[in-house]
Amino acid sequence: MHRFRSMLYRQLAPEGWNQPGLSPSNLCISLLIIVAAFIAIIETEITVQSLYPPAFIWLEYLFVIIFSAEYLARLYAAGEDPRYAGISGRVRYLFSLWAIIDLIAILPFFLGFLTTSNVFMLRLLRIARLLRLARLGRFSRAWSALAEALSARVYELLLSVGLAALLLLFSSACLYAVEASNQPEAFGSVPRALWWSIATLTTVGYGDVTPITSWGKLFAGITAVAGIGIIAMPTGILAAAFSDAFQKNHSTTNKSDMTSTD
Amino acid sequence: MHRFRSMLYRQLAPEGWNQPGLSPSNLCISLLIIVAAFIAIIETEITVQSLYPPAFIWLEYLFVIIFSAEYLARLYAAGEDPRYAGISGRVRYLFSLWAIIDLIAILPFFLGFLTTSNVFMLRLLRIARLLRLARLGRFSRAWSALAEALSARVYELLLSVGLAALLLLFSSACLYAVEASNQPEAFGSVPRALWWSIATLTTVGYGDVTPITSWGKLFAGITAVAGIGIIAMPTGILAAAFSDAFQKNHSTTNKSDMTSTD
């Protein structure tokens, strides 16, 4: 009996698998999650949905059965982990982050309110389960490099976000001041002008609202130019942070080289 | 009496607080500034304003009373600073940069012209007061890293700004030359064409004005491609400058390491 649990644990728990990559079971589950998410997405399109509606209901039944079985199997196999052994351990497991996410992915079905768009969001949450599996092998090094780079420069990044927020505020205040009387619908208040301001500073530029007065165009031009700084600053900080994080690995290697050549 | 002033000084002057972070008083004031700015912003929206107009007037009274009290308290506490001691010191304090900004944040109310959009801008200036408080602790290191990176490469950045300005001018001159006869409203003069040119070179691309002739599209395409250079160049310079600024700290640490290992 315990051999089965141990085998199950090795198959299901990402940290239980001692070979590179994912275990066959987790690979299957990953694929199923992607398929389920894909179906949840195209199901929203009425032209697809109307092709053969029962198919989508049956598929949803199928996914919920599989994911429920997987949930129970994980709960059972969690006993292998010393932290989650015994009854009290299992209860602790039930309230661990990943177990809750796993539950959210199947719960809505059992609560029976399958028609709202909230359900769609919860179904999409299944994709979040991929994150647990993505923290593996080669990707785990990439994760930690990204995380290290971001955390090392978090204050510089927050600072540039703060400057961007100030810029956003002042540019929308300026546009509100000069355009409000001409375009009350689009620039009649600062929160309204913010919509234009975000679209401009991020260089998205929908063009659904644009200034028409000369002063408005002048401020808009300054905002657009400042938008380059808004992009250039965090990009530059990230580039330098990644460069740092990558070279740290090199330098540790080089140090050992130096020591060995001595 | 002086103990109270000393206590007040430690609470209000950012440089008087000898623990990391902000003092409790400054934290409260920071939050109040953010709340006041937020209310000033949503107050401009007529649908919010019309909910219960007196509320916004009362809130403005409240903020002005608090900020006035804070202003007087800062003036009193400034005596702890040797630079601002005595009567003449206080007068010097009144004309220091931050005291003037503090005054601007409350003055408009007392001058009684509370209806124009100028007042809104002055109210927004209160946010600038946050900058003083932001220069602290962990952010101060980030500030200096950003400032160092920018000042070390100021000529390279100015040069790329200059090249961008030239590009802007020539591209709007080209579009004016080929599109003026077809779209006199949008490209009838170089200053008018500048509006299109800025939107294109910064890759904002509103699309409210676009060239329609073949030559116009050709020049516009070249301008759009050049726009990538306009973004890539300062980003690259900033990235290299940040990389430099970050590594300088590392190298100084490494040097001391090397010395110690000797």
Next chain:
Amino acid sequence: MHRFRSMLYRQLAPEGWNQPGLSPSNLCISLLIIVAAFIAIIETEITVQSLYPPAFIWLEYLFVIIFSAEYLARLYAAGEDPRYAGISGRVRYLFSLWAIIDLIAILPFFLGFLTTSNVFMLRLLRIARLLRLARLGRFSRAWSALAEALSARVYELLLSVGLAALLLLFSSACLYAVEASNQPEAFGSVPRALWWSIATLTTVGYGDVTPITSWGKLFAGITAVAGIGIIAMPTGILAAAFSDAFQKNHSTTNKSDMTSTD
């Protein structure tokens, strides 16, 4: 006879030419490929096509004759390469990647279905033949530097692509949730909302569909700001990777310098 084949081999095979740059024959062929592609492109424009239709047919005859002759010459010259010597070697050559691409560039003409747009795509494939010739001399160093940088950080780049895909999905799900009832045509399903979402996250921002509800604008604003991260992250990773790849060359040079100064 073999001397002619050897001469042909040196002229046609990029690896057979022992001087820097391209051989005169390959230079001519490169120019012809570019001219043929240019003509294939402008031929699609009806106003150009209608000027003198027979010209384009004659030109196509000319290109097919030249490229067919080149194809046969390459097949003949391939015998110089030990891998492709003899009859069986020539058959192996016929199924090598570049020989197939060369064949695709001339085959459609002989199959006689010259009117569809598929033919146009195949004609455009001729440009792919330039890639073989571009892997030469100075560009080969640039190629390997780019390839090295990309392959060294492939997991970090894939990770940022994955995060971008998740962001894309969640932002279109959010917009679908709040805008579907107001704009069923543009946001009536997640796949439809994806179109808007891609245009926003890549900061392209066509503006053909934009949110109109307040919640939609709020989520759109967050998406637009996240779009900066989508651009900044891979740019930063690439910048750091290029920096690494470029410095590796320097450091190897420096090491030999150090050794020599010892």
Next chain:
Amino acid sequence: MHRFRSMLYRQLAPEGWNQPGLSPSNLCISLLIIVAAFIAIIETEITVQSLYPPAFIWLEYLFVIIFSAEYLARLYAAGEDPRYAGISGRVRYLFSLWAIIDLIAILPFFLGFLTTSNVFMLRLLRIARLLRLARLGRFSRAWSALAEALSARVYELLLSVGLAALLLLFSSACLYAVEASNQPEAFGSVPRALWWSIATLTTVGYGDVTPITSWGKLFAGITAVAGIGIIAMPTGILAAAFSDAFQKNHSTTNKSDMTSTD
């Protein structure tokens, strides 16, 4: 007499001024060039032009007189430079790059065809004269750093330009293939589709033409995502190149430091 010429040379020739910055005469001329360019720009705006038309004619007379006098003074002072001494030297000077640019700035006036837009372009060329003066002092170091970074990675940049051009071609060919029948005006040929393709790949995104078919939107989405690579790649290369160029200066300084500490 020669003392006057020597003084004139020091004032006018940028390389003749042995103090940092520009000589007083060149500073005045730089300002005049900027003013003349500014007037040439606003003069194109009919609402400004019509205020008092003679003013602009008089100003143009004034600028031509000053720049002509400057041209003759430069010609006279060029004798101080050994390369341009004597009559034959002066003739050589007349055909030097900068002398021709100086001439172009004044010539159109004397040729009497003052009404066309060509004249406007030539007047704008006066700005190019600023480039000569910008190569000075502190900016000269920034210039050489930028030039060094660009020239060191010219093949990598050309390669990414080449890849971008291929992408541009294939994306417009794809859109032409799927959208031509629906939108013949915008996608009826590859050159027409190029306009959309450039706007998308550079993330400008005017939105004047957008795909309407599902396949068109799919290819457009892929193009938009590829557009991020088009921006990220040259930015990354430039960032690494600038980093290299900046550190080369540091490393030379560090080397001498190391030597001195030995």
